[in-house]
Amino acid sequence: MDNEHTANAEKKIDNNANISVQESDFDKEGWKPKLESEIVDYFIRDMEQDIIKLGQSKGKFGGGKRSIWKQTQKKTKEGNKPKFSTMVVIGNRNGYVGLGRGKAKETVPAREKAIRDAKLNVISVKRGCGSWECGCREGHSIPFKVLGKCGSVKVELMPAPKGSGLVVEDECKRLLRLAGIKDIYSKTFGQIGTKVNLAQACFNALKELSKTKIREEDIKKLGII
Numbered sequence: 001m002d003n004e005h006t007a008n009a010e011k012k013i014d015n016n017a018n019i020s021v022q023e024s025d026f027d028k029e030g031w032k033p034k035l036e037s038e039i040v041d042y043f044i045r046d047m048e049q050d051i052i053k054l055g056q057s058k059g060k061f062g063g064g065k066r067s068i069w070k071q072t073q074k075k076t077k078e079g080n081k082p083k084f085s086t087m088v089v090i091g092n093r094n095g096y097v098g099l100g101r102g103k104a105k106e107t108v109p110a111r112e113k114a115i116r117d118a119k120l121n122v123i124s125v126k127r128g129c130g131s132w133e134c135g136c137r138e139g140h141s142i143p144f145k146v147l148g149k150c151g152s153v154k155v156e157l158m159p160a161p162k163g164s165g166l167v168v169e170d171e172c173k174r175l176l177r178l179a180g181i182k183d184i185y186s187k188t189f190g191q192i193g194t195k196v197n198l199a200q201a202c203f204n205a206l207k208e209l210s211k212t213k214i215r216e217e218d219i220k221k222l223g224i225i
């Protein structure tokens with residue numbers, strides 16, 4: 001009986017080995033839902049990561065300096081129980097980007113959770129040149145204007161001509177840089193001091209780029225990649 005079992009197991013492994021997956025097979029729609037962060041590790045190599053500063057450091061003289069950990073506390077009989085949360089951006093600077101958040105009782109596990117979450121949330125970003133001042137048909141900006149929301153925060157991203165740089169709030173820059181966007185104009189509305197919502201709204205705006213349906217002729221016209 002045991003022998004049969006092992007034989008079956010070996011057969012299964014053989015079957016798996018025959019399935020060949022290629023890097024080009026990876027797409028947001030095709031791999032939905034992703035349940036293991038290792039899948040993303042396999043398909044997208046040379047990923048870089050960056051941490052969004054969403055908290056405040058404590059201290060004298062006003063404190064309030066931005067820090068990468070958002071620290072909260074729960075009051076208990078034993079004393080205060082601190083908890084840390086952080087937000088991580090990952091991307092390959094060439095069209096793939098992900099944003100994730102992690103919480104834990106200590107700092108390092110919180111970051112690990114955030115990285116894992118970011119990998120599961122990877123999306124492909126459509127780039128192009130939608131600026132009437134430029135019209136170079138290269139993928140240095142975005143093809144059209146998009147709006148992303150989270151809480152009270154709204155982020156509007158607009159195409160910009162070559163050389164303008166990222167004209168956007170600093171924490172959003174980290175996200176756009178890793179997505180591979182070089183030039184952008186923006187407008188923000190609402191409580192943008194809440195960096196958690198700001199980063200998420202910016203990410204949602206990038207998601208909107210893939211959701212919008214585009215005509216064949218516009219793909220050439222705007223140089224969408």
Ligand SMILES: [Zn+2]
Nearest residue numbers: 129134135136
């Ligand atoms: Zn251009």
